[in-house]
Ligand code: ARG
């Protein structure tokens with residue numbers, strides 16, 4: 096069943112107060128709900144029937160205004176309870192029985208290990224009690240939780256604790272009250288044997304907020320980084336957005352079984368343990384940075400999401416796109432801005448562009464869905480963040496801040512739409528964003544083709560931009576977008592030219608933003624004495640596929656001279672893509688492979704330049720991922736892409752061995768002599784060290800195996816240890832590999848998050864026999880389909896990162912994935928649906944693989960009763 100944005104209607108009834116009581120037991124839970132309701136004055140007259148949402152609830156009793164209802168007084172189907180109010184204000188009391196102990200979907204109230212926890216976004220609250228489970232119904236919640244004191248000493252919910260007590264039978268209870276009205280998707284409850292670390296934060300108006308992070312006891316030593324990240328986030332949101340925290344207490348709870356990264360429940364954020372636990376010995380630098388980003392993301396939701404929430408789920412990017420933009424800027428301010436941008440753009444271009452080109456393509460504000468859980472996508476989050484970044488670019492930082500102030504001020508306590516956000520931005524800045532709004536309604540990745548023309552007599556330089564956007568499901572033709580193109584012009588010495596457009600009195604700096612708004616548009620610069628080289632789309636100022644006919648020599652020039660760090664990296668990527676595509680062509684024509692020596696020359700000068708930021712050197716040395724090369728291809732030749740990339744890597748190793756060796760040794764020596772810190776300088780050094788090691792290993796020499804083993808054995812941190820293990824796993828040194836894997840597993844067998852990394856490294860290895868290795872690992876005692884992190888670490892890593900093995904020509908990789916999707920469909924539909932994404936990309940491949948992939952999608956479709964999650968993705972993929 097499809098839901099449409101155009102069918103949106105305001106709710107007939109409102110819930111002013113919600114009083115909940117949970118009685119938690121080992122084999123069931125009782126939920127009593129008292130809802131203080133009234134007719135919505137904004138939704139017509141009369142008293143229409145009241146339709147409450149409710150799924151998998153065993154109704155025990157129901158009363159309106161204290162009068163018990165009998166079976167004839169209401170109707171019930173598998174997802175609703177309908178009754179007829181007789182007054183415009185009334186109180187409903189219901190009691191239901193639910194079964195968190197057998198809830199494997201991890202939605203609603205469920206048990207993770209020994210603790211109870213909740214995940215209500217988007218529509219999980221209806222699996223807890225009968226309710227108006229939609230974000231535009233906002234209510235004040237009071238929650239009482241009772242459980243056995245011994246097993247569940249800690250009882251938490253949203254807001255502030257207001258009362259607690261003990262009962263005689265060994266049970267105890269606690270009552271929490273949240274003074275802020277909120278939709279049900281922000282409700283949370285936690286009960287367990289948890290320990291916490293505590294800290295406090297003084298807000299800009301001088302209030303002290305208690306901060307607590309809760310975990311199961313064995314993880315108590317992994318919380319400091321999360322706490323530091325939280326305090327930085329609170330300060331940053333005050334400084335950059337003027338947003339202050341509003342309750343007396345802010346809590347985070349880490350749980351092991353969680354479908355997504357984390358959840359911004361009011362005052363009680365619940366996190367996948369992978370996104371909050373971090374310790375140098377068990378978490379990599381990347382994991383530390385992810386924790387910092389996710390803690391910030393969920394905290395920032397307190398304003399962009401909670402204080403101002405979404406009217407309906409079509410507006411999801413209103414909170415997610417905005418909050419991802421906010422957390423990206425936070426991370427840029429805490430770390431290297433350029434490196435953060437490079438990482439985000441690489442991710443967007445491989446993953447979101449592929450989504451935009453596939454069967455599930457949808458606009459940032461979709462107009463229809465079957466299952467909302469399927470729309471927590473890269474388009475809503477990542478492209479949504481790019482849309483916010485473009486508004487920031489077009490308005491400038493100051494006007495953007497005025498717009499966000501107006502938005503928060505105008506809509507505090509409301510459930511609003513993307514249009515309301517744009518309106519606030521327009522009102523504060525005076526900029527008309529009417530055409531810009533097409534970014535919200537049109538799907539697909541725009542193409543931007545650029546041509547240049549230089550007039551040596553008139554000294555003018557013109558750029559012509561032509562934009563287009565390929566058809567996407569339901570959208571044959573697109574209107575032109577507003578595309579902000581940040582750019583500059585370089586002269587032959589690499590100096591930046593002043594940029595004066597025809598008609599302007601004076602030049603406006605050396606880097607400026609052109610707004611491309613037409614299908615075809617020209618910009619002419621005057622006073623240009625010699626033909627310049629353009630630097631286009633600086634900082635990736637718009638999520639488009641830009642093409643300009645750069646020669647390889649020009650790209651090498653930009654790599655050296657562009658004042659924009661992002662574009663220096665981008666020039667290197669474009670050079671690598673050209674060179675690798677040439678190798679793919681040679682491979683397909685059965686010719687001997689020969690690598691353009693300019694790539695080696697470019698990397699040599701990057702590697703030799705000790706004045707460059709080590710993190711940038713590491714980024715420049717990383718060749719474009721196989722997934723990115725596949726995304727750029729019309730038909731992705733998986734094997735040729737892999738062979739081409741491996742050939743280039745081997746050449747780089749052979750040609751640059753001495754330089755790589757010297758830089759590796761210098762970095763490793765510093766690692767040995769300095770205690771670990773997750774600071775920018777050390778993270779940069781380790782990333783250079785580890786990428787150098789991965790190249791060196793291709794030499795296959797004994798001295799390299801020795802340094803790998805040395806790093807694996809003696810590193811004091813997971814970043815170095817895991818990288819060394821990964822190099823061994825991908826090497827032909829069978830006995831060293833086996834030893835490292837066994838030692839690692841033995842040492843870390845009780846640490847679930849570390850074992851996830853152990854699974855991932857093996858699942859991603861492109862060496863032959865990958866599927867058989869993964870199938871064997873499915874039987875490892877640490878693996879279970881019931882834990883989403885394990886599924887992602889083993890099956891997800893195999894299908895998404897191990898192209899040669901997943902796409903093997905006999906279709907066994909596809910069959911394996913389909914089998915897992917079918918098994919998970921019954922256990923955890925959200926995870927099943929996400930896992931099958933690689934199969935939906937069948938159009939990218941040759942006809943033999945297409946047929947095999949479609950065959951597996953058809954087999955899933957015919958496999959029995961499908962969840963709405965899996966059904967929507969499979970059926971849309973087969974159209
Ligand atoms: N709002 C959460 C976040 O972005 C995501 C939770 C979505 N959960 C889900 N099961 N769909 O931080």
Ligand code: ZN
Pocket residue numbers: 392396414415418
């Ligand atoms: Zn979010």
